[in-house]
Amino acid sequence: MFAVRSEPALPTDRMLTASQKYGVLFQSDFMELEARRVVEVIMGTDxxxxxxxxxxxxSMRSFQGGIEWCKLRxxxxxxxxxxxPVKHVWPPYFxxxxxxxxxxxxxxxTTDLIRDGQELRFSNFAQVDLxxxxxxxxxxxxxFLDRETAKIDALIAEQEKLIARLAEKRRATISHAVTKGLNPYAPMKDSGVEWLGEVPAHWDIVRVKALSQFTTSGPRGWSDRITESGSLFIQSGDLNDSLGLExxxxxxVNVGDxxxxxxTRxxxxxxxxxxxxxxxxxxxxxxxxxEPAYVNQHLCxxxxxxxxxxxxxALSLKSSVGQTQIELSQYGLKQGLSLENVRELLVTRPPRQEQEAIVEFLDEEAGKLTALALNAAAGVSLxxxxxxALIAAAVTGQIDVRNA
Structure with missing residues (x-):
C-alpha cells in the first residue's frame, strides 16, 4: 500500500516542516506562525x-500524534x-x-525506546497492520469524517474563543483592581509612569524592594542533593498558572543546617x-x-x-502591568531576570485594609471567571x-457511513 520515497530534493524545492499542530507546511510559514526560528538545512546537501x-x-513526533498527510511539493x-501511496490508498481516508x-x-x-529519542522508521510503520x-x-x-469533524472543530473553536475571552477579562479585572482600586469615585492622580496612567490619589507607587523585607534566589548546586526523602524543593515547574505552588x-532535597x-526557606x-x-x-x-520548603536557583x-x-x-506582579515590565526587562539576547530586575519592578501600594478588600474582590470575581473557563475547557475535552471516538469507529468500519 505504501513505499518509501527516497528521491533527493530538487533545486526548486522549498523546505517543509511536519508539525503535529499545523500539519505539513512550508518551514517559513511554520516559523511565522510560531514566531520563532527553527534549525534550517542548507539546500543542495544530501x-x-x-x-x-x-x-x-x-516525523520524530509521530508516536504522539500520528503520521502527517502532505498536500505540498x-x-x-x-x-x-x-x-x-502505491495502491488501495485514498489519501483523505488515511x-x-x-x-x-x-x-x-x-x-x-513497535518500539520501547521512544522516550530516549529514537526515530521512527519505515520498519515501525510496517509492523502495524492496515x-x-x-x-x-x-x-x-x-x-463523512471531513463533514462531521468540521462540525466538532467549529464547536471546539467557539469554546476556545470563549476561554480566551474569559482569560482576557480575568486579566483586565485584575489589572484594573490593582492599579485603579475598587472605588470608581476615588480622587485620582497622575502616577508619573506613562504606561500606568492615573492611580488613586492616596496610593503610593513603589518598587518591589521598598515593600519587601528581602529578596533572594535559591542556592546553586542543590540539584545534586535531590533525594526521595527530605524537604520540599520548589522549582520553576512547580508554579502553576493560578498563583499557586504544586x-x-x-x-x-537534603538540606544542611x-x-x-x-x-532560601x-x-x-x-x-x-x-x-x-x-x-x-x-x-x-x-x-x-x-512542611519545610526551599526554592531553587531559578526562582526569586x-x-x-x-x-x-x-x-x-502576587496579583500585581501577575497583572498585565507587572508582566509588561518583566517583558521589558528582557531585551535583545538577554533572557531571564536578575534579582535586581525583580527588586526594581514598580507596583502600587494602597493602604493594607484596601489591599485586603481588593484581594477578597478578586478572589470572588476572578474565581467566577475561572470556573466558567474550566467548564468551557471540560466541554472542549469532551x-x-x-x-x-468518531474517527476510530469510522475508519475501522464500525459506522455505516454510506447513507450518513
Missing part, C-alpha cells in the same frame, strides 16, 4: 529529500520518512486513519517569581506550608513587608474525545 503531494510523513530533512488514537497506540507498541478497504468506501468514510509533585538553607505569605527558563515571569504565592523569593498583603503583591 540530507534533503523530495516530497510529493499525497505523501505521508513520519517540497523537501524535508533526512530525519523524516516519506511514505508514497489522513484520518494514521492519526487515529488506535493507530497511534499501535505505532507506539485495513484494506475498497476505494469507494474509503472515499465515503473520508467525506507542592504534591515537588521534588525533595546553614545560613544558605535559612535564607519559604514562609507562608512569600511571593515566588520565576527568573529563568520558559516560565520566566510566572508568579506564585506561598499560602500554606505543611520575595518576602513582603508587614504592611503588604502577599496575595496583593468534544475532542467524541472526535477521536
Amino acid at each position: 540530507s534533503l529529500k523530495h516530497v510529493e503531494p499525497d505523501d505521508f510523513i513520519i 517540497g523537501s524535508t530533512s533526512f530525519h523524516y520518512v516519506m511514505l508514497r 489522513a484520518h486513519l494514521l492519526k487515529s488514537p488506535t493507530y497511534i497506540q499501535a505505532l507506539r507498541r 485495513p484494506v478497504v475498497p476505494l469507494d468506501e474509503q472515499k465515503a468514510i473520508a467525506i 507542592l504534591e509533585t515537588a521534588k525533595r 546553614d545560613a544558605e538553607a535559612a535564607r 519559604l514562609s507562608e505569605g512569600d511571593v515566588v517569581v520565576c527568573i529563568t527558563g520558559a516560565k520566566t515571569g510566572n508568579v506564585a504565592l506561598c499560602e500554606s506550608l505543611p 523569593l520575595v518576602r513582603p513587608s508587614e504592611d503588604v498583603h502577599g496575595r496583593f503583591l 468534544l475532542k474525545e467524541r472526535r477521536s
Whole structure:
C-alpha cells in the first residue's frame, strides 16, 4: 500500500516542516506562525529529500500524534520518512486513519525506546497492520469524517474563543483592581509612569524592594542533593498558572543546617517569581506550608513587608502591568531576570485594609471567571474525545457511513 520515497530534493524545492499542530507546511510559514526560528538545512546537501503531494510523513513526533498527510511539493530533512501511496490508498481516508488514537497506540507498541529519542522508521510503520478497504468506501468514510469533524472543530473553536475571552477579562479585572482600586469615585492622580496612567490619589507607587523585607534566589548546586526523602524543593515547574505552588509533585532535597538553607526557606505569605527558563515571569504565592520548603536557583523569593498583603503583591506582579515590565526587562539576547530586575519592578501600594478588600474582590470575581473557563475547557475535552471516538469507529468500519 505504501513505499518509501527516497528521491533527493530538487533545486526548486522549498523546505517543509511536519508539525503535529499545523500539519505539513512550508518551514517559513511554520516559523511565522510560531514566531520563532527553527534549525534550517542548507539546500543542495544530501540530507534533503523530495516530497510529493499525497505523501505521508513520519516525523520524530509521530508516536504522539500520528503520521502527517502532505498536500505540498517540497523537501524535508533526512530525519523524516516519506511514505508514497502505491495502491488501495485514498489519501483523505488515511489522513484520518494514521492519526487515529488506535493507530497511534499501535505505532507506539513497535518500539520501547521512544522516550530516549529514537526515530521512527519505515520498519515501525510496517509492523502495524492496515485495513484494506475498497476505494469507494474509503472515499465515503473520508467525506463523512471531513463533514462531521468540521462540525466538532467549529464547536471546539467557539469554546476556545470563549476561554480566551474569559482569560482576557480575568486579566483586565485584575489589572484594573490593582492599579485603579475598587472605588470608581476615588480622587485620582497622575502616577508619573506613562504606561500606568492615573492611580488613586492616596496610593503610593513603589518598587518591589521598598515593600519587601528581602529578596533572594535559591542556592546553586542543590540539584545534586535531590533525594526521595527530605524537604520540599520548589522549582520553576512547580508554579502553576493560578498563583499557586504544586507542592504534591515537588521534588525533595537534603538540606544542611546553614545560613544558605535559612535564607532560601519559604514562609507562608512569600511571593515566588520565576527568573529563568520558559516560565520566566510566572508568579506564585506561598499560602500554606505543611512542611519545610526551599526554592531553587531559578526562582526569586520575595518576602513582603508587614504592611503588604502577599496575595496583593502576587496579583500585581501577575497583572498585565507587572508582566509588561518583566517583558521589558528582557531585551535583545538577554533572557531571564536578575534579582535586581525583580527588586526594581514598580507596583502600587494602597493602604493594607484596601489591599485586603481588593484581594477578597478578586478572589470572588476572578474565581467566577475561572470556573466558567474550566467548564468551557471540560466541554472542549469532551468534544475532542467524541472526535477521536468518531474517527476510530469510522475508519475501522464500525459506522455505516454510506447513507450518513
